[in-house]
Amino acid sequence: MSTRHILLGLLEAGPSHGYDLKRRHDERFPQARPLAYGQVYTTLQRLVRDGLAEVEGTDADGGPERTLYRSTDGGARELTRWAGEIAPPAPFVANEIFAKVVVSILAGGDPAAYLRTQRAAHMERMRELTAVKTVPGADLATVLSADYALNHLDADLRWMNTTAARLTTLTAEVDAA
Amino acid sequence: MSNQGDSSVPLLAGRDLVKAHGRTEALRGASVELRVGEILAVTGASGSGKSTLLHCLAGIVRPDAGAVTYDGSRLDQLPERRLSELRRSDFGVVFQFGQLIPELTALDNVALPLMLAGAARAEARVRAGAWLERFGVRGQEGLRPGEMSGGQAQRAALARALATGPKVVFADEPTGALDSLASEQVMTSLVHTARESGTAVLLITHDAQVAAYADREVRLSDGTVAPAGVAA
Numbered sequence: 001m002s003t004r005h006i007l008l009g010l011l012e013a014g015p016s017h018g019y020d021l022k023r024r025h026d027e028r029f030p031q032a033r034p035l036a037y038g039q040v041y042t043t044l045q046r047l048v049r050d051g052l053a054e055v056e057g058t059d060a061d062g063g064p065e066r067t068l069y070r071s072t073d074g075g076a077r078e079l080t081r082w083a084g085e086i087a088p089p090a091p092f093v094a095n096e097i098f099a100k101v102v103v104s105i106l107a108g109g110d111p112a113a114y115l116r117t118q119r120a121a122h123m124e125r126m127r128e129l130t131a132v133k134t135v136p137g138a139d140l141a142t143v144l145s146a147d148y149a150l151n152h153l154d155a156d157l158r159w160m161n162t163t164a165a166r167l168t169t170l171t172a173e174v175d176a177a
Numbered sequence: 178m179s180n181q182g183d184s185s186v187p188l189l190a191g192r193d194l195v196k197a198h199g200r201t202e203a204l205r206g207a208s209v210e211l212r213v214g215e216i217l218a219v220t221g222a223s224g225s226g227k228s229t230l231l232h233c234l235a236g237i238v239r240p241d242a243g244a245v246t247y248d249g250s251r252l253d254q255l256p257e258r259r260l261s262e263l264r265r266s267d268f269g270v271v272f273q274f275g276q277l278i279p280e281l282t283a284l285d286n287v288a289l290p291l292m293l294a295g296a297a298r299a300e301a302r303v304r305a306g307a308w309l310e311r312f313g314v315r316g317q318e319g320l321r322p323g324e325m326s327g328g329q330a331q332r333a334a335l336a337r338a339l340a341t342g343p344k345v346v347f348a349d350e351p352t353g354a355l356d357s358l359a360s361e362q363v364m365t366s367l368v369h370t371a372r373e374s375g376t377a378v379l380l381i382t383h384d385a386q387v388a389a390y391a392d393r394e395v396r397l398s399d400g401t402v403a404p405a406g407v408a409a
Binding site: 151161 | 222365368385386388389390391394404
């Protein structure tokens, strides 16, 4: 995920300082890993260096002085370009589950048992995400991010179900031979 | 199936159930338990015996072997008349296609089981309206099932299944004909209402995202309960 573009997007709402940007990021993307403060400030400095953001001034508000940043016209254009850019569909399978099944077959292990256990772990996580998104009054960002995770876990599950069925067929063929 | 350390007596249990359709054995020794107020998903591939299991547990068909126990009594040994009464008083059923009566409005579809349970028509219609509202079917009380969207008709079917205060709702692929948003609305309505009223739900589905609304999952494979994987 492009932290610089997400910060640019948050700056579109108006000037803001690093602390506030971190807080709004974590609210908007509740299922994502929270941003580290250091990452926020480093990214803001790079945006300024690249002419995509600039320092608006400082804001003390009774506490320590904070630097306010705002997006530039160049920043707005870059954000529009990035937001419309197609994310490449995953070109290859680099999935730990897939790798473990293959290795298990190669090593004469028990891939079916592994798939059952992995499936149970996926279902447990899907139950947690479903509970999060169906809490009455859950905000849209929470629902959307839970939906995103649920659909990806579901895709894994479908692959696991098909693979488990294929393993059964394979075992039957081997037994019959 | 593991009882997960819960020593409470299950509300509904099938033990070593066997059921054949002709030469095909749909169930080959399946055992499952449903506790009071629990939402249990039964999943599995097509032909794994999910619907046959539901039919046996709901007393719609009798197993060839094994036992079905409901509230401490053998359901599979009840005479047909008593079984029929029990299904009406304690069970609600929803199928993939809601099976609402096409000639009746949504309101009258929900009022019907209430009237069969002894309510006067006017009272039944008031209560039916409240149930439809609870399931988010507003302003459509006067429509017939064919005039409603699939999601709205299915929510009306759920309202009908829950209106009589059943202890168990059997739902066989209740979202099977719906798109993902309508499916979510139906499942949210079902789960919230079941939790509020303490109704147990036996939910048959092939969809993991639907199964994720349940407290627990039992997976069928070739007519038996597949060994459970234990999440780390």
